[in-house]
Amino acid sequence: xxxxxxxxxxxxxxxxxxxxxxxxxxxxxxxxxxxxxxxxxxxxxxxxxxxxxxxxxxxxxxxxxxxxxxxxxxxxxxxxxxxxxxxxxxxxxxxxxxxxxxxxxxxxxxxxxxxxxxxxxxxxxxxxxxxxxxxxxxxxxxxxxxxxxxxxxxxxxxxxxxxxxxxxxxxxxxxxxxxxxxxxxxxxxxxxxxxxxxxxxxxxxxxxxxxxxxxxxxxxxxxxxxxxxxxxxxxxxxxxxxxxxxxxxxxxxxxxxxxxxxxxxxxxxxxxxxxxxxxxxxxxxxxxxxxxxxx
Numbered sequence: 001x002x003x004x005x006x007x008x009x010x011x012x013x014x015x016x017x018x019x020x021x022x023x024x025x026x027x028x029x030x031x032x033x034x035x036x037x038x039x040x041x042x043x044x045x046x047x048x049x050x051x052x053x054x055x056x057x058x059x060x061x062x063x064x065x066x067x068x069x070x071x072x073x074x075x076x077x078x079x080x081x082x083x084x085x086x087x088x089x090x091x092x093x094x095x096x097x098x099x100x101x102x103x104x105x106x107x108x109x110x111x112x113x114x115x116x117x118x119x120x121x122x123x124x125x126x127x128x129x130x131x132x133x134x135x136x137x138x139x140x141x142x143x144x145x146x147x148x149x150x151x152x153x154x155x156x157x158x159x160x161x162x163x164x165x166x167x168x169x170x171x172x173x174x175x176x177x178x179x180x181x182x183x184x185x186x187x188x189x190x191x192x193x194x195x196x197x198x199x200x201x202x203x204x205x206x207x208x209x210x211x212x213x214x215x216x217x218x219x220x221x222x223x224x225x226x227x228x229x230x231x232x233x234x235x236x237x238x239x240x241x242x243x244x245x246x247x248x249x250x251x252x253x254x255x256x257x258x259x260x261x262x263x264x265x266x267x268x269x270x271x272x273x274x275x276x277x278x279x280x281x282x283x284x285x286x287x288x289x290x291x292x293x294x295x
Contacts (some may be wrong), residue, residue: 001254002129003047006057006143006150007040008136009067009081012091012279020094020102029094036070037091037281038110039134042240045280046247047132048075050269050289052254056081057121058137059109064088064133071282078119084112089136110137118143127151130174130254132246133169135160141168148172157246161185175253176210177246183212195249197222207253211245211265214220219259228263231271231292240279245270248289268293 015029040058047054056071057080066079089108097121118139125131131147132155133140140156140251148169148238155175158165161182169285170176170186176199184190192212199208200220210218248269252262269289269290276282285290 001251002053002081002125003132003254004053004057004125004129005040005044005047005132006118006121006137006140007037007043007132007134008132008286009041009058009060009064010038010039010088010110011035011064011067011088012093013090014093014095017096022090023186026238036067037132038067038089041067041071041155042112042148042243042279042283043132043134043246044071044076044155045074046240046244046252046269046283048247049283049285050251051286052247052250052251053077055079057117058082059084059111059112059117061088063084064109067152072232074280081229082117084109086112107136113138115139115142115188118146119159122146122150122152125150125152128153130155130250132250133157134164134209135164140164144169155250157242158182159187159242170206173203173206173207175207176203177211177249179211179242179263181211192218198223209249212243217245217263219263219280226259226263228260228267233268233271233275235274237277237282238274240273240282241270244273244283247283251286263288265293 004257006067012035014033016031026282039053044054044056053075059082068078087108089110090106092104093101130153134157156173157177183195187195187227210221215228219226243268249262272284273282
């Protein structure tokens, strides 16, 4: 089974600073790191490292070629990563000495996904294939509608949580993956059980997967509830935790594992990821994640 991730591709410019720059202030940074980013890229790397045949579709500007190379090096098929005019999506991230950050996002080429491009990409996929989406590119609703018409299974990581989600046909989803903030945005309550109740009643055919940080995760569909505790590790960088969880959870369910096993594998993989610095580079390989899960 193939997974097509129609997702974002970002360049992260990470500046270490003494303090966040103030209005009217000009200051020098202490250092600069340029990293691969975007939830789409991270989730494609996670899927591929989990052993899933993964295709990535998305748009970059000319300065984003190294993002395509990074995906390819991780084993992702990049046939449908297109270079367009304009800048690659990027984030300007200030990090102060306490570890707090301030982030300015620019969608760039991620906003240049068109309906004609979507149609071109989906011609290569069939009923039974899976499309994975996040809320960081244009045409998300159109992709969902066309994929449903083609008989593809659909997973959405509803991040970031904003007004764009309101117009999406979430009832067409097979899997809806959210954290506490995104779940509260959609359900109108911050209580995990309340989130599960509201969203499973609203979208009865959809499996809800709610990640709860140190409280673990909760999968819900109809009256069924499956909880999984988080793994206890010393966290260094939580950037890729949710994206790693998404990739490994999908690996679990797509190979026919039980919900308990899929959640457990995802929890183990994401726990390993947070013990390492970085996003895509922190995502573990399948054998490593499986050994940690079993151990």
